[in-house]
Amino acid sequence: MIRNIKQLDDETFDVVIVGGGVYGLSTAWDASLRGLKVAVLEQSDFGKATSSASLKLVHGGLRYLQHLNFARMRVSIGERKHMLYMAPHLVHPLEFLIPCYSHGMKGPEALQLAMLANDVISFDRNIGLDDPEKHIPIGRRTSNEECLRRIPGLKQEGLKGGGSFYDAQMYNSERLTLAFGLSAAAQGCVAANYARVTRFKVEHGRIQAATVKDLIGGNEIEVRGKLFINMTGPWSDITAQLTKTDNPDRRVVRSKGVQLIAKPLADVAFSIESKQKDSTVLIKRGGRNYFVTPWRGKAFFGTTDTLYRGAPEDFAITQKDVAEFVAEMADIFPAAELKYEDVSFWIGGMRPVGEEDSNPEVAKAAHKYEIVDHSREDGIQNLLSIVGVKYTICRHIAQRVVQAVFLKRGKTPPPCTTATTRLAGGHIDRFDDFLREACRTSPWNETITRHLALNYGSDWRSIAKLAEADKSLATTLSGSGEVLRAEVLHAIRNEMALKLTDVVMRRTDLGTLGHPGRSALEECATLMARELGWNDEKRADELTEAEAIYKLPPG
Template structure:
């Protein structure tokens, strides 16, 4: 995948997509598969904003059960399964433990009934999967003693038992987004990061594309398209507002997460807080999750109204202290202290409620497709508002089905439910992992190969080819991380990485467990300098840009 500004500036496309988060990426993948000529632009790096700031769950919709939204439960459960089929290497099932308490709403009886209903709603989901390791495992109830043994350090005296079910958790959500972008590019889409949409090109009440700026060079140009989709998430109002169209978004909330040393061993825990949520059947307050992730715990999320600049979203000390307090309060013991926090991140989530209550969680999971020809008689503009990572593929399918009459040619049927992403063409994940180890055991350690398979899937071959070309590529970037030098070269040559933080945060996972250390940062900067021709001043700027990500509360 190459960044070709000449192709995107000189092209006249069937479909132009603004926004390279998971919604825009899924739209590009689906549209390219249907035979449309597609351009996708993102003002920063792909998947660098809201899509990277979640709990990284492909959740099965059980949270909607409390709200009585049965259709939403089944929708999410099946979409979770489709992700296992199209990109099996990028997620794994994590057992989730939900404690029971003596009160009726939180009792073992109530939770058992809820799990039976959930199981019934989700019947048939595993028939879509041929690989047994990717099928959703069964749920079960735990006794009080089993809970105590599973959660050492927790005060379990008031707990009467627990439900244990499984959710799908992404190893690297940034690479999941990237997989859809690279897949679209493989199907002929023209994609470019760091291209800013400045405004719409309007001709006789018809949007005919956008005015754009290459943020790397400052060059301005036009992109022409028969239909333009605004899928910019929180930035939707900035563009739509120029035409005085429906901005969709009514407010913003901020959610923060923290990464700590492992609090639980292989089991995620959903703990009830004193924060309010929207539910018909209420087991208490909003939940906070402790999720085992890459040998650490990923903990979140907070929920607060946000009215600041969208470019200035950072976790605050108050966010960090709130999460620590929620965990310790819900666990009944001091599990975390401030010094345990290795990394924190925050994201903006656009809301669409008519009335905003800053004390109540209002993330509904609803998505929208707005054809502005129907609403304001502006042809050629569609806004696609995504709410959850899990349903992004389905949203793209529904959006393209709806706008298909806008194109002069008939569209092919949607195939994204079953067609694997190029990196995910794996029939049996464990057999594939063993084959990669056998194939490359003379070049790399088993640990390194396993790590590459989790990130790259079938594209592991492309990374290892660089090691065969230059054996230095097998060297680890630091003693603390499994990532190797060839990954940095691959990111630059094949994945459109142009900044140091692109590599540290979104092509590898080096930076998402905390500051990766000077050794890794310096080596990555050296490799990118060699490949991209950075002089010492530019190299210094890139390191300073990276370090700004860790300045939220000191490193």
């Protein structure tokens, strides 16, 4: 994946996608596979904003039973299966354990019926998955003893057993997002990060070109296209306004979701009932749930829903956000003994707002995606805006969007093949066998090899080749037991990493669990400076920007 600004300026594209998150990149992949000439323009780095702020879950929609929305369940179940197939190194089954403390709708009997219904509705969940490690087992009832043993500190009084069911989890959501981009690029898609669309050139009700500011080179280009797709997430309203003005209103209202990464709690995912009620459900079992999931040796807590008003670029998680989340966890699950200082990192993002709440500070995130055709909205004939809500169904939405693209062009859509096509790094028949063979043949220890296999999948040997050609790249970064110096060079040369934060947060997993240590940042910055020709001032600026990620404003 090579950044080619000149090619973007010189050519005319069938489709120009504005937004390089998981929705934009998955759509680019689908469109490229179906023979369209595609460009992707991302104002920051690929997957930096909302796509990186998920719960890391690829969920089969069990909670939609409460809404009696079986159609959405079927879509989610199907997309979970497709993710397990497309990226077997990055998506893995995850067990959930749900304790019960009463009978009736919140009891084990109701939960068992829900799990049975889920098993029936998802009857084909494993069909087409030849790897047994990727299979989703049936739900089962669990005893008090198992609940207490597997969730340390769980309240014993009144416990009525529970239930176990499986969903799926992303090992590294940033690399999964990137895999869509890498796969699109392999099919001829021309993508650029740090390429901000500043206005649309409109003539006779059609966008002729997007004016783009290259935030790296500093120049301005025009990217011409036949059809434009706005997939900018929280910026979607702002981007749509660029057909009319160079200075759009930047104030938005969104749901603000915050997740915390802290000390490990259990070897199984579980839910904790919050004090916030979900008025949208038809079958009521109590309040909204927080999920606590084991993730890369830590506990992942999420997610909050509060109201955000302001410009998307001003969005930030604050000390107040973290402190309030920790305080609520201490109140509803004191056994976690979670303290502010236990939190090693935090992530968050903005989602569309659904129904209003009587509490003006509470937001209900929307549950449904939208595909807006601007020919009906404001007379722009060749602009679609997509508002997504769930990472899990990105491939499904991409399929729908590309269908719409062909129909708008008056053509019959070719078949969509993404559900049965491996993503970059996903060419693995059986993951356990693949991992075992990688450990057998790797020049590194099992810890490093597992890290490479889980992050790069079948492409892990591209890192090995770099290290073999330059032995100085075969060692880990200072303070890291896993991330190799070769990964930094690979990210720059093959994955369009242009800034220190790109490498630390999205090409490697060096900094995604918390601050990796100053020595690791320094060494990474030195490698990048040498490769990209940074001077001392630029290197210092990059280090300052990376350090700022781990400093919260007061709020």
